[in-house]
Amino acid sequence: MAKLQYERPLIQKLNTGTMNKFGTRTEYRPHTEIDGAKVEDLMKEFGSPLFVISEKTIRDKFNDANRAFKTRYPKVQFVWSYKTNYIAAVCNVYHQLGSWSEVVSGFEYNKALKSGVPGSKIIFNGPDKTVEELKLAIENNSLIHIDHLDELYTIIELTSEIQKRPKVAIRVNMDTGIYPMWDRFGFNYENGQAWDAINKIVLTDKMDLVGLHCHIGTFMLAPSAYGVAAAKLSELALAIRKKYGKTIQYLDMGGGFASKNTLKGSFLSGADTTPPIDDYAEAITTSILNAGFLEEELPTLYLETGRALIDEAGYLLGTVISNKRLSDGRKATIMDFGVNILFTAFWYDHKITPAQEFSHYTENSVMYGPLCMNIDVVRENVTLPPMKKGDHVVVHTVGAYNMTQWMQFISLRPAVVMIDMKGKAHLIRKRETLSNIDASEEMPGYLKEFKL
Amino acid sequence: MKIKKNIAISDSGFIFNPSTGDSFSVNPIGLEIIKQLKEEKTSDDIKKHILKLYAIDEATVEKDFYDFLKMLEANKLSAENEKAN
Numbered sequence: 368m369a370k371l372q373y374e375r376p377l378i379q380k381l382n383t384g385t386m387n388k389f390g391t392r393t394e395y396r397p398h399t400e401i402d403g404a405k406v407e408d409l410m411k412e413f414g415s416p417l418f419v420i421s422e423k424t425i426r427d428k429f430n431d432a433n434r435a436f437k438t439r440y441p442k443v444q445f446v447w448s449y450k451t452n453y454i455a456a457v458c459n460v461y462h463q464l465g466s467w468s469e470v471v472s473g474f475e476y477n478k479a480l481k482s483g484v485p486g487s488k489i490i491f492n493g494p495d496k497t498v499e500e501l502k503l504a505i506e507n508n509s510l511i512h513i514d515h516l517d518e519l520y521t522i523i524e525l526t527s528e529i530q531k532r533p534k535v536a537i538r539v540n541m542d543t544g545i546y547p548m549w550d551r552f553g554f555n556y557e558n559g560q561a562w563d564a565i566n567k568i569v570l571t572d573k574m575d576l577v578g579l580h581c582h583i584g585t586f587m588l589a590p591s592a593y594g595v596a597a598a599k600l601s602e603l604a605l606a607i608r609k610k611y612g613k614t615i616q617y618l619d620m621g622g623g624f625a626s627k628n629t630l631k632g633s634f635l636s637g638a639d640t641t642p643p644i645d646d647y648a649e650a651i652t653t654s655i656l657n658a659g660f661l662e663e664e665l666p667t668l669y670l671e672t673g674r675a676l677i678d679e680a681g682y683l684l685g686t687v688i689s690n691k692r693l694s695d696g697r698k699a700t701i702m703d704f705g706v707n708i709l710f711t712a713f714w715y716d717h718k719i720t721p722a723q724e725f726s727h728y729t730e731n732s733v734m735y736g737p738l739c740m741n742i743d744v745v746r747e748n749v750t751l752p753p754m755k756k757g758d759h760v761v762v763h764t765v766g767a768y769n770m771t772q773w774m775q776f777i778s779l780r781p782a783v784v785m786i787d788m789k790g791k792a793h794l795i796r797k798r799e800t801l802s803n804i805d806a807s808e809e810m811p812g813y814l815k816e817f818k819l
Numbered sequence: 820m821k822i823k824k825n826i827a828i829s830d831s832g833f834i835f836n837p838s839t840g841d842s843f844s845v846n847p848i849g850l851e852i853i854k855q856l857k858e859e860k861t862s863d864d865i866k867k868h869i870l871k872l873y874a875i876d877e878a879t880v881e882k883d884f885y886d887f888l889k890m891l892e893a894n895k896l897s898a899e900n901e902k903a904n
């Protein structure tokens with residue numbers, strides 16, 4: 368007689384009458400393919416853990432967002448926020464789709480240039496731009512978004528040595544009814560700081576004020592806040608037109624639209640609560656269209672949308688190392704990836720599914736990473752089929768921020784592959800090696816030898 | 820370990836404990852183990868039985884079996900708890 372397929376024995380108490388906080392999730396439905404590429408084959412070829420990017424999802428999400436805005440407003444320009452995911456192949460998909468680059472450091476700026484983005488199509492944000500970086504940005508006609516007065520004065524000084532008028536915008540922070548208010552970056556709207564900066568820029572007459580920028584927060588679940596922000600930026604642009612006769616060419620609404628992730632502590636899953644991109648588009652474009660711009664002076668709308676475009680295109684594949692029973696009876700599953708490479712586990716309850724077929728029996732468990740640290744929790748509570756050492760899982764919606772904020776701690780960072788439009792996998796970032804790390808270390812001569 | 824005498828076992832994998840009113844669901848292999856326990860089989864016999872039925876190695880069965888017994892205890896289904904009460 369052929370033997371039966373083994374599964375760990377399980378017993379689960381049934382709570383009749385009380386609602387399960389986690390509802391009836393279908394998380395444990397196995398996820399065996401990504402765009403036609405078999406998860407098992409990907410792991411066999413590229414190892415575990417492994418990040419996988421779906422080019423199709425990138426393109427679909429982008430086209431959907433582009434449609435949402437372009438059907439409502441005549442002039443729209445998406446600008447890829449590098450910090451969200453700056454693997455060159457990922458950036459190039461966005462550039463092929465027409466996105467410019469939004470960068471916040473010299474490193475990101477040079478990365479965009481190296482990829483072939485023209486300097487005039489790079490937006491340079493952030494509070495920390497060095498004199499050398501500012502010079503380069505001025506020479507390249509990049510759009511410099513001024514964050515503070517010290518930066519403004521530095522640019523004014525630089526104009527005496529560079530024979531070029533810098534193209535600048537100011538970053539404006541404001542009250543949009545959202546708490547906490549992001550007032551750390553840029554110039555405040557309500558207390559007059561923004562006007563102060565605008566007056567200095569126009570009256571010193573050393574640079575061209577071409578735009579106004581804001582980034583009101585991150586994972587914003589209220590599209591109405593964008594309506595308020597767009598109205599305030601429009602008001603400012605119209606007042607500049609009136610006071611100085613200068614037309615503001617663009618309004619940049621920054622990023623911050625929510626992705627379909629589930630914020631920690633949230634009762635409902637992100638898939639159910641995240642507003643559709645159309646709601647953000649409607650709030651923003653209605654505000655600008657109703658602000659009172661002359662038709663021929665309507666500013667171009669720039670969008671630095673990050674996570675809402677890429678989060679769902681990213682997957683992390685991993686392997687079970689071991690199962691444990693905690694002292695309080697809870698099951699714990701230890702994975703070969705932790706918060707070192709899945710930084711967003713600090714913010715989200717990521718959806719996790721098995722990568723192979725299972726029976727319909729499930730159990731609750733805590734999911735830990737392999738780091739020797741208490742904070743290394745991937746999920747505090749996840750319902751999955753009984754998994755054993757060597758079984759594989761798929762972590763969903765990890766495309767944003769993980770491949771830039773990952774840490775090289777204890778182990779080496781994993782490879783990243785992209786599944787193309789035909790279902791073929793391409794390696795877009797190699798697994799790190801010891802020599803990658805060694806390459807930047809130096810050994811003082813007197814420490815070269817030791818005897819044990 | 821012995822299991823409480825009065826618990827009700829259904830073939831579809833539902834377990835009912837009349838002394839507490841708790842009900843549980845178990846997967847087929849869990850059900851098999853509970854049935855064997857009810858028939859007062861020894862741990863060694865049960866493990867051998869599992870090894871005969873399923874495609875699995877001894878070490879895994881050993882580990883999972885004792886973990887399952889712990890869960891029965893934690894859920895107050897073992898006869899040892901009965902005596903203590």
Ligand SMILES: Cc1ncc(COP(=O)(O)O)c(C=O)c1O
Nearest residue numbers: 448582622623624671672673674
């Ligand atoms: C200035 C700026 N633009 C765009 C973004 C992208 O934001 P998100 O990924 O939330 O859309 C950020 C992120 O912090 C940002 O600081």
